[in-house]
Amino acid sequence: KATGLCLARRSNRCVEVRWTTGNRLFVTSTKKCLGAQGKTLGSEVSLYDCDDQSELQKWECRNNTLLQLKGQNLYVELRTDESIVLSRNLGPNNHLTIVGSNISFSPPELYTIGGNARGKPCMFPFMYKDRWYGECTTYDSSIKRSWCAIETKFEHELWGYCPSTSNEHWVKNSATGAYYQINIQSALTWSQAQVSCKQQGASLLSITDPNEQAFVSGMTPSGGHLQIWIGLVLDPDHGWQWTNGQPFRYLRWTPGKSTSYYVKPHNQHIQLSTCGKQLGYICSKSGLLYSTVEQGFCASPWIPYSGHCFHLHREAKTWSDAVKDCRKEGGDLISIRHVEDQSFVISQLGYAATDELWIGLNDQRTEGLFEWIDQSPVLFSTWQYGEPSVSGDLEDCVLMTGEKGNWADRSCEEKHGFICMKQSSHEPTGEEVTLDVGCKPNWKRHGSYCYFVGTETKTFDEANNDCKRTDSYLADVSNGVDNAFLVSLVGIRPEKYFWIGLSNMVDIDRFAWTNTDQVRFTHWNANMPGYEQGCVAITTGVMAGLWDLLPCTNKEKYICKHQAEGAVVTQPPPTVSPPKCPDGWNKISSRNYCSKFFTGPRANEKTWFEAREYCRDIGGDLLSIHSRDELRVARHGKAWIGLYVPDANTGYAWSDGSPVNFQHWQEGEPNNFNNAEACAEFTIYNWDERGSWNDVNCEAYSDWLCQIRAEFNTTADGWLEWKGNQYYINKVSLSMEEARKFCQQKHGDLVTITNRAENTFIWKQISRHYGRYYIGLSVDLDGSFWWMSNTPVEFLSWDQNQPKDNVDQNCVIMTYYMGFWSNCNCGEEVKSICKRSSSAPVNTTVAPTTPPTGGCPLKWMQFNSKCYSIINNRKTTWEDARKQCITMGGNLVSIPSRYVQGLTIFYLKKKNKKNPKHIYIYKIHTIIIQYIYHMINLVSPPGFGKWLIKSCNDTNGFVCVRELDKNTPSQPSPILPNAYLTLANDSLKVVTQNLSWADAKVNCEKDQAKLASLRNEWTQSFVELMARTLNAPLWIGLNKQQTNGFYRFIDGWYMNFANWASGEPRQDKPCVYMDVEGKWKTAFCNTTMNSVCLQSTDVAPTQSTEYPGACPEETEVDYRQSYTWIPYKAHCYLFVTEEVEWGDAASSCARHGEKNNYQYTNHQMITTIIIISALFIILTFIHCAEPLGPQQHLSRTHNSLAVVLVIVVISALVAAVIFYYKRSPKSFPTFENPLYTERSQPDVVDTKNLIEKVETEEEIENTAENNAEPIISL
Incomplete structure (x- = not known):
């Protein structure tokens, strides 16, 4: 354009070149298309026969002036010798313009009507009977109707009529x-x-x-x-x-x-x-057209508009009573005929966002067909989202509600305010309301401003100058109410557009008002604002109020605005220091918002709507961007932002409702490819001056950018604020009681969740972190639910197959991965979620309560500010036991913690040394009973200290608890004996001297004792009770350095249960102690701490090392597979890897062994119970076992085969157990001893030597790589 050179020339003059189908440029005079000779630098550009398949004829523009071969970094350059080539130069000969249009303009596809093209778009140019057509033609049409082909060469004779605005053929x-x-x-x-x-x-x-x-x-x-x-x-x-x-x-x-x-x-x-x-x-x-009506006159307090008078009443009445009141005043409930009436009500009648006002619309006469009460035609509606609900005959009347005055159907018997309407008078009554105070004649007052509609058409600049001559400016629009007023002012007029004061002529990316006010509101029409420069006009007619971007040289009427005389404008609040953002969030430029880039594996990407829901659930929205500075939000990646097209009738909007006053599209975007792209994606790594946004299909998957208001949801002490409440994610794993105590110390409680929105908000806070989290719901023994805060249960979100019907799982946790709930044992130590009101003091804790004073009556024992009494010398029913406890000033004991459980077990064993009796315990409603779940053996009968569900009419002993008696002196605690305390066959003593493990062992041996082996519930409970009382850890009798690298008690007893802490035992720390929570942990043996000694009359089992006999050879073949028995201690095992039902498994074992000696895997072999049960659950293997038979001499071949099979089977065992461990929601205790939990048997031997013969170092290394701290070390 700087040189006057042409892309196409004919007879020494430039000829018309225009865009056509498929990103091609068509020369109308020659019927040729612009094409390149090749894709290399310097390739000639010339005119060729049009070919819609050729990539050398497809073009695109850059920066509105550069013509580029599509997909190539090659630009058209016009040289002075009038040749045209592809170049990478960016000089004056590269900047082009197409006369009459923007170079970047690409014509829309024209969809065909009728014919045989099935609606497909026209192809231009197309050849028909050896002639090229660059537009629709009537040639050969018998009815002279324009048509087009949908193929370049018309090879398949597919055609259709071209679209036309004519009503002919309709x-x-x-x-x-x-x-x-x-x-x-x-x-x-x-x-x-x-x-x-x-x-x-x-x-x-x-x-x-x-x-x-x-x-x-x-x-x-x-x-x-x-x-x-x-x-x-x-x-x-x-x-x-x-x-x-x-x-x-x-x-x-x-x-x-x-x-x-x-x-x-x-x-x-x-x-x-x-x-x-x-x-x-x-x-x-539509065949209906609006007609302009004179405003007329109305007596106060009625307000005139468009030939009617309106009056808003806020007295609450039923719909029928509201109708009666309006008719008494000569009118009826309002009929809203078009968007202008709606806009008038919102902007000029005093409507408030909190109002709910009856209007005259109803479907009382015909269900599902809404009519105005005055029988005027229904020409307009603006329903609220999800309305009308039309729920049977219940909701037949309509009201307007909310900030935008949208409509909803309700029961006609509800009571609300209402709006009346009646015809206006042709003559003034002298009692009219003065509406335009402070405005010049013919100007209209709205709020603090006056508005004037220009009477002549002018360009944007001419209109702006005309407003200036009257000390005003082209109107700006600050909110939806202001926009509604403009609609009421001009929406019904016949003109199509009216200028307002917005444009992007200075910077294509940024829109600005002529009065320099901040852009706070936009309301774009369909396909707007695009990525063009221009000036903004408000539309009229059916879609009145939407904004279009027009060439500023268009001549339209306009709206001026100035402040009314005497009006006081509310000043914006003073700026304050910018608030801080939560951890992981970044401040957004000068706005008080924070942003965060959410990214992860491809499987976690979301659609635009899913991303928006995620952001809203955490109290924010998808990111909106309003300046160039705000583009710098992350380094790399593609992510959804909140820009989208809400519906087919409107243009781009931000999902948070903020104005679209800034845009940063990539070149050629937004293009709404295939009419299917309505959401914006930010290509962050492609950020540059040329643009970084792209419109894509909203159902595509991508990462996303959220925004939240800075510090709106975080208190100074780290609590999240959401809808009037505060929440805290406690990442420290605690039991339920301890977690609740933590919340209560912060003026809160474990979270109570009242609806799905709250549940989703909480879930989103934990979804990026692994773990389970206590909430404040309890599951009662009868299966009912109750919140610990005593809030009514109105919402539940159980996971599939939850809650489980287990009496030991009375607490509830939320999972991080889906936010659903499941029940668990209250003693489990997991993370937790607290909740408190927004009025709670920040950075404070609840003042510690003064411990009660006093002592216990005779025969009661004092413990932890409570008194306990064990009654085991008489049997009674549960109800009689409770009455007797109440008579003694207490109640049946509740067991709120392991501490109290340990105390109960300890004293029960102390009082019942030979034959422990059953006793009754009681659950109070504020503290849930908990089982010590890891002590429960589901295979063998319940042991000492376990809880049983019994008939309330059975008779047993019982335990009572009561508060301290203030009038009784406090008793010294009897819990810390300085000598050995005898429990059944065991005697224990706590050594309060800090010693290393070896010194503690020597110290015990001086008393003919050993460091304690915790072989049963009462010894575990006693040592745990001592650790808690001392608030100090205690050495116990485990040291793998003294038991051949495996954990076994040093007095020779096997471990029949364990209580390892999470992550224990550690490989590098051989000695074991119990911490103050009763957990077993490992430490270096030279660490010094207290210890526990044990004397016992029980004799530890001796370990047999040889077993007579041998396993049988397997000669039978099942399912074309042969099997070999594998020796292990006193038995032979055969593994069948077919998936069968249990009954078939038992039959298979019977076929493989003799009837008198086969067993389906003996689960009393505690050594193998975990391995075998895990394999049965995961792989549904068959395991058969039989005692060793007479000794046989096996051949070398059989020996080799056995060794190979052992290797394979053991590898499968290890892999399966590790897999099951990782997949199981329950955590198995970690251990490295194959003798773990083994019951005492006189003939049990360690298979370590056997395993060493068949396992290679490589297998051990592979196992270690899969699990750094293996469950089993073989």
Whole structure:
């Protein structure tokens, strides 16, 4: 454009070049297309026969002036010798313009009508009878109607008529004046069908009453299964809407799961369908036009508008009583005829966002058909999201509610305020309300400002200058109410546009008002603002109030604005120091918001709507961007941002409702490819001056960017604020009681969850962290639920197959991965979630309570500020036991912690040395009973200290608990004996001197004792009780250095249970102690601490090292497989790897062994119970076992085969157990001793030597790599 050179020249003059189908440039005079000779630097650019398949004829633009070969970094350069080549230079000869249009303009696809093209778009140019056509033609058309081909060469003779705004060839409804076009042979998506209708000045069909439904049905072919697109969409702000602005007043559909509808004409029902489905469609044009009405006059307090008077009442009345009141005043409940009436109510009648006001719309006469009470035609609707609900006959009357005054159907018997309407007078009454105080004549007052509608058409700059001459400026719009006022001012007028003061002429990325005020609100029309420079005008008519970006040289009427005389404008609050962002969030430039980039594995990516829901669930929204500085939010990646097209009738908007005043599109974007791209993705790694946003399909998967208000959801002490409450994620693993105590010390409690939104918010806070979290729900023994805060249970979110019917699982946890709940044992140590009110003091803890004083009566023992009494000398029923405890000033004992459990077990054993009796315990409602779950043996009968569910009419001893007696002196605690305390066959003593493990062992041996072996519940309970009382750890008799590298008690006893802490035992620390929580932990043996000695009359089992006999040879072949028995201690084992039911497994073992000596795997072999049960659950193997038979001499071949099989089986065992361990929600205790939990047997031997013979070093290394701290070390 700087040189005057041309892309195409004919007879020494430049000829017309224009964009055509497929990103090509068409020279109209020569019927040729611009193409390159190749894709290399210096390739000649010339004119060629048009070929829609050639990549050398496809072009795109950069920076609105550079013509680039599509997908290549090569630009068209016009040289002075008039040759045209591909170049990488960016000089004046590269900057081009196409006269009459922007170089970046690409014509829209024209969808065909009729013919045999099935609605496909026109192909330009196309060749027909050896002649090229660059546009639609009437050639050879018998009815002289324009048509086009859909292929370049017309090889398959596919064609269709071109779209036209003419009503010719349309079907007219003479009753309504509406026109219809039925395209049942077409196959377009919903978006394509809508575009096709718009190209003809129409829209997809709307159905507003049964008569129209019947008329449309009569036009369609009868019979068959016909599905046709119509124009019903689900708007996120207004609920269901017709795309042409017609009222949504007639409901007749079969619901589905999408946001667009098709109609089945002959069953007269509307159904949902996926918007990408290809169907036929119906276009329609309304036959109704608005007419301008004089405003008229109204007596105070009525307000005039468009020929009517309006009065808002806030006295609450039923719908029918509101009708009576309006009619007493000569009017009726309001009928809202169009968007201008709605805008008037919102902006000029004193409507408040908190109002709920009856209007005259109802479906009392015909269910599903909404009518105005004054019988005026229903021409407009603006429903709230999810409305109308039309729930039977319950909700027949309509009210307006919320900030935007959207409509909802309610029961007519509800009481609300209401709006009356009546005809205005032609003559003034002298009692009118003065409306335009402080404004010049012919100016209209709204809020603190006056507005004037220009009477002449002018360019944007001329209009702005004209406003300045009256000490005003082109109108700015600060909010939706201001926009509604402008609609009420000009929306019903015949002009199409009115200038307002917004443009992006200074910077294409940034929109600004002419009065330099901050852009706080935008309301873009469909396909707006695009990525062009221009000036903004507000639209009128059906879509009144939407904004279009127009060339600033267009001549339109305009709206001026200035402050009213005497008006006081509210000043914005003073700026304060910017608040801080939570950890992991980044401050957004000058706005008080923080952003965070959420990324992870591909499987965790989300659609745009899922990402928005995620951000909203954590109290924020998808990121909105309002300046160039705000673009720098992350380093790399693609991520969703909040920019999207809410519906087919509007343009881009931010999901958080902020204005679209800034944009940063990539070159050629947004292009709405295939009419299927309505959401914006930020290509962060591609950030540069040229743009970084791209419009993509909203259902695509991507990472996402969230924003939250800075510090709006975080207190100074780290609590998250959300909807009036505060939440704290406690990442320290504690039992339920300890977790609750932590919350209560912070003025809260374990979280109470009252609805799904709250549950989702909490889940989102923990979803990026592993673990389970206590919440404040309890599961009672009868299966009922209750919140510890005594809040009513109104919401539950159980996981599948939860809660489990286990009496020992009375507490509830939330999982991090889906936010569902499951019940668990209250003694489990997991993370937790606290909740408190927003009025709780920050950075404070609850003052410690003063411990009660006093002592216990005679025969009661004092422990932990309570008194306990064990009554085992008389048996009674549960109810009588409780009454006796109450008579003694107490109640049946509750067991709120392991500490009290240990005390009870200790004294029970002390009092019942020979024959322990059952006793009764009691659950109080504020503290849940907990089992010590890891002590429960599900195979053998319940042991000492376990809880049993018994009939309340059985008779047993019992334990009572009561508060301290203030009048009784406190007793010294009897818990710390300075000599040995005898329990059954064991005697224990605590040594309070800090010694190393070896010194502690020597010290015990001086008393003919050993460091304690915890072989049963009472010794475990006693030592745990001592550790808690001393608040100090205690050495016990485990040291793998003295037991051949395995954990076994040094007095020769095997471990029949364990209580390892998480992550224990450690490989590098051989000596074991019990911590103050009763957990077993490992330490270096030279560490000094207290210890426990044990004397026992029980004799430890001796270990046999030889077993007579041998395993039988397996000669039978099952399922074409042979099996070999494997020796292990006193038995032989055979592993069958077929998946069968239990009964078949038992039969298989019977077939492989003799009837008298086979066993289906003996689960009393505690050594193998965990291995075998894990394999049975995961792999459903069959395990057979039989005693060793007579000794046989096996051949070398058999020996080799046995060794190989042993290697294979043991490898499978290890792999399966590790797999099961990692997948199991329950945590197995970690151990490295194959003799773990083995019961005493006189003939048990260690198989370590056997395993060493068959396992290689490589297998050990592989196992270690899979699990750094293996469950089993072989």
